[in-house]
Amino acid sequence: xxxxxxxxxxxxxxxxxxxxxxxxxxxxxxxxxxxxxxxxxxxxxxxxxxxxxxxxxxxxxxxxxxxxxxxxxxxxxxxxxxxxxxxxxxxxxxxxxxxxxxxxx
Amino acid sequence: xxxxxxxxxxxxxxxxxxxxxxxxxxxxxxxxxxxxxxxxxxxxxxxxxxxxxxxxxxxxxxxxxxxxxxxxxxxxxxxxxxxxxxxxxxxxxxxxxxxxxxxxx
DNA sequence: CGCGGATATCAGCATGGGTTGATGTCACCA
DNA sequence: TGGTGACATCAACCCATGCTGATATCCGCG
Numbered sequence: 461x462x463x464x465x466x467x468x469x470x471x472x473x474x475x476x477x478x479x480x481x482x483x484x485x486x487x488x489x490x491x492x493x494x495x496x497x498x499x500x501x502x503x504x505x506x507x508x509x510x511x512x513x514x515x516x517x518x519x520x521x522x523x524x525x526x527x528x529x530x531x532x533x534x535x536x537x538x539x540x541x542x543x544x545x546x547x548x549x550x551x552x553x554x555x556x557x558x559x560x561x562x563x564x565x
Numbered sequence: 566x567x568x569x570x571x572x573x574x575x576x577x578x579x580x581x582x583x584x585x586x587x588x589x590x591x592x593x594x595x596x597x598x599x600x601x602x603x604x605x606x607x608x609x610x611x612x613x614x615x616x617x618x619x620x621x622x623x624x625x626x627x628x629x630x631x632x633x634x635x636x637x638x639x640x641x642x643x644x645x646x647x648x649x650x651x652x653x654x655x656x657x658x659x660x661x662x663x664x665x666x667x668x669x670x
Numbered sequence: 671c672g673c674g675g676a677t678a679t680c681a682g683c684a685t686g687g688g689t690t691g692a693t694g695t696c697a698c699c700a
Numbered sequence: 701t702g703g704t705g706a707c708a709t710c711a712a713c714c715c716a717t718g719c720t721g722a723t724a725t726c727c728g729c730g
Contacts, residue, residue: 470582477575478583479718490659492666496677509719511678530676530727531670538664542657548650554595555643561597565636565706584688601707614689616708621687635697635706670676 469547472540475520481505482513489523489536496532574652577645580625586610587618594628594641601637 477483481503488494488502500510514534517523522540526533582588586608593599593607605615619639622628627645631638 470588473578473582477578483575490656492663536660538657538660545650545653551595552643552647555641558597
């Protein structure tokens with residue numbers, strides 16, 4: 461795994477947690493599917509701010525949207541989060557095996 | 566898990582991946598322990614920049630340091646990465662179980 | 671059809687964090 | 701002891717991103 465600016469793991473991690481409000485939204489969506497109006501209510505943030513963060517999550521492929529009339533419900537994509545968890549598990553494994561190797565200076 | 570600005574999961578994720586260069590450093594440290602001079606060489610970044618990012622990782626408890634004379638080696642803490650992976654696995658589980666719950670508007 | 675509600679987007683502004691060059695401190699060597 | 705190398709830190713600068721108020725668009729209802 462060569463992590464670069466375009467690495468999906470880094471991008472997903474930053475999309476999920478790169479901002480405190482967005483991390484809060486993620487936590488809320490992990491409890492139930494919610495529409496924008498609920499997220500605005502729960503977080504106390506302004507509507508455009510909430511919409512902006514939902515857009516970041518949407519474009520990162522971390523949420524699905526389901527329009528219901530005037531309301532838009534968001535679902536956290538468990539499969540995408542699980543992929544990230546797996547990738548991090550792999551990183552931990554590699555780090556474990558990397559111990560003891562000392563490159564000379 | 567109530568993710569907030571102080572949440573260790575969010576903080577670890579951001580410390581690991583919040584900047585492309587830092588993510589790159591993390592990937593390098595997952596292959597072997599390296600000293601600052603190696604990381605400067607491998608990444609092509611300036612020394613203060615590399616030091617700054619190492620500091621972020623250090624203060625987040627994600628790397629251990631081992632001074633060897635004038636050289637400082639860094640080790641990615643596999644256990645810390647594994648904890649993050651576990652937490653994300655839990656988040657994915659919860660998101661999976663959250664499907665189907667629709668709060669009325 | 672007109673109005674109100676939900677929300678996605680736009681444009682402008684402020685701030686935090688990354689990068690840079692300079693500096694300070696410690697370790698090593700002749 | 702003095703000089704050099706490694707690197708942690710400092711201070712200044714810049715830019716990407718989050719936040720705000722305004723606007724546009726779509727949907728539902730009387």
